[in-house]
Amino acid sequence: MTKRTVRKSNVRNSKKKQSILRKSMPWLVSTLIFLVVIVAGYHYRNGLAYYLGFKSNKISKTSAEKQRLSDVRNYTLLSKYENLPVGIDVSEYQGTILWDSVRIIENNFPLRFVFVRATVGKARADKKFKENWKALKNKNFIRGAYHYYRPNENSKEQADLFIKTVVLKKGDFPPVLDIEQMPKNQTIAQLKVGLKNWLQIIEKHYGVKPLIYSGERFYTDFLKDDFPEYTFWIANYNFFVENLKPDWQFWQFTEKGSVAGISGFVDVNIFNGTETELEALTK
Template sequence: MRKTNSRSRTSRKRKSPNWKPWLWALFSMLLVFAAAYHYREGLAYYFSFKSHVNDKEEKEARRVSMIRNVEIMSRHSGNVLGVDVSEYQGRIDWEQVGKIENNFPIGFVLIRATAGNDRPDNMFSDNWKNAKAHHFIRGAYHYYRPDENSLEQAKLFIKTVQLRRGDLPPVLDIEKLPKGQPIDSLKMGLRRWLIQVEAHYGVKPIIYSGEKYYNDFLKEAFRGYKFWIANYNFFEEKIRKDWLFWQFTEKASATGIDGPVDVNVFNGNRLQLEWLRVGQ
């Protein structure tokens, strides 16, 4: 018997348009515009100087860093800005020192004096004298090595640094964890350094560290001290209430200084910085 094929009609559903790619594109554009508006100060500054920047300086990291630096400094127009320097900046042309990113005035300079128990910074003497001679508010800091004797480190700093009226309080820079001792022993060593230095100069030192180190090991243990905190997080935009200084970048430019330099915000205005100075 012959089979008859019956054609079944299938109704095709009309496909609804796929809006997801368009929504993602719109969302991405909104993010770009929001970021551009948020960092408008930095972008405007960067593009105003773009014609003077050569190809090497247009690398992405430098562009992003410059935009953020300008934005942060613009947001802290009522605060005092400063740099910190060491032998790693080489010989500084102090006659030219004055502006960060060609625009923002330098109000203070923090200078590395010593590292560990045996080594003064090679450029400390030159930087210390010139900062004073060029009328900058200056301060000195010690880079602490956790596995070296704390009292010997304090003695080296005291021997190297002669604070004068108007200088900033001494600074203890602690960044590394010890290799051969527990954290409690490290804290004891830090206290010994701080007590010895305070007894000599008659002024309470400031402690410098990174934000994580500060939160994990220092914040609770050294409640009576003021802190200078390093935090380079791109999304950190304002100095926090419990930070005396905020080091927000290590990749800024400053007149008179070759190569990148650290920049810091003081948590106050010029008058408040004056009150912090030794003998004020």
């Protein structure tokens, strides 16, 4: 056989293989998708069973479509960490809360703690803070107050507002600094100076080191290396993240939790430790 004949034969064989591959591709893709669905379905089987057996009969069809994946993930994670304390955080966005009805989340998991937004920037208190804070006083929850920090406002004025608004009692969590926004009128370095100033003023007043709340990306990029002595409460809602990291003392894993007594959604948090360790954090 000549070299020219061999080359033509190779070309024909190559085209034949490509044709077979093209014809097989839809089947291969369909099979792969099917296997992924089966594996995911098995992994989230408890959450799916909960959703199909309870949720689908409790909420509207439109809401169900939006909420389905969140419900499945929420139930899966709460089941996985059922031995760890679970809590929620609330603000004026939850409206009027029927605290006598607030006991469990997703119809199955007892709530142990509640964080309440107290102040926003330097200008105002949360509209529902006094009401929520007072209502929690005699409930069987550990309560905590947090400040929503605005990077472009004076840090001392923000700290002063929090001090004016929040009176902590024995058994309450330390104050929490919530930092999520990037600064517009200053550098990251200047932002960190302001954050440290707020933290120091608050610690001096209350006699306890505050906690810091932030999203995982913000924490990793700007806070982790500069605030190593603080306890962190991290928000990460990624559907595929299912493991608590060692440096996450609290993990806010969803903003779409369902709790009797609260209209609409609520943030849900898992404490990365025992009940004894949770109580050790209190003032």
